[in-house]
Amino acid sequence: MPKYVIERDIPNAGKFTADQLQEYAQSSCSAIDSLDNKLQWIQSYVTTDKLYCVYLAPNKEMIMEHAKRGGYPANSVSEVSTIIDPTTAE
Numbered sequence: 001m002p003k004y005v006i007e008r009d010i011p012n013a014g015k016f017t018a019d020q021l022q023e024y025a026q027s028s029c030s031a032i033d034s035l036d037n038k039l040q041w042i043q044s045y046v047t048t049d050k051l052y053c054v055y056l057a058p059n060k061e062m063i064m065e066h067a068k069r070g071g072y073p074a075n076s077v078s079e080v081s082t083i084i085d086p087t088t089a090e
Contacts, residue, residue, distance in 0.1 A: 001056040001057060002056070002057065004078065005078050006054075008074060010050060012049065013050060016046065027071065028041055028070050030070070031066050031069040031070035032066065035065065035069070039056060060077050
């Protein structure tokens with residue numbers, strides 16, 4: 001399944017409390033369940049005003065539907081074409 005990076009503009013995300021982050025995660029998991037688990041949330045990176053989320057999904061439309069059902073933005077959705085890391089330099 002293709003991997004996607006989703007950029008979500010969420011003001012003050014970096015100041016979310018543990019309870020707010022838990023609520024966000026529960027919302028995402030509920031949206032995934034409502035889509036019959038046709039996509040998989042890998043992880044998210046929280047920054048000052050954004051979340052960068054990594055998902056496996058069959059297509060971009062499924063990512064957008066997940067965002068709609070979860071009630072949060074998907075300002076940018078990019079399919080990952082390859083992954084590199086320090087071992088790529090060897």
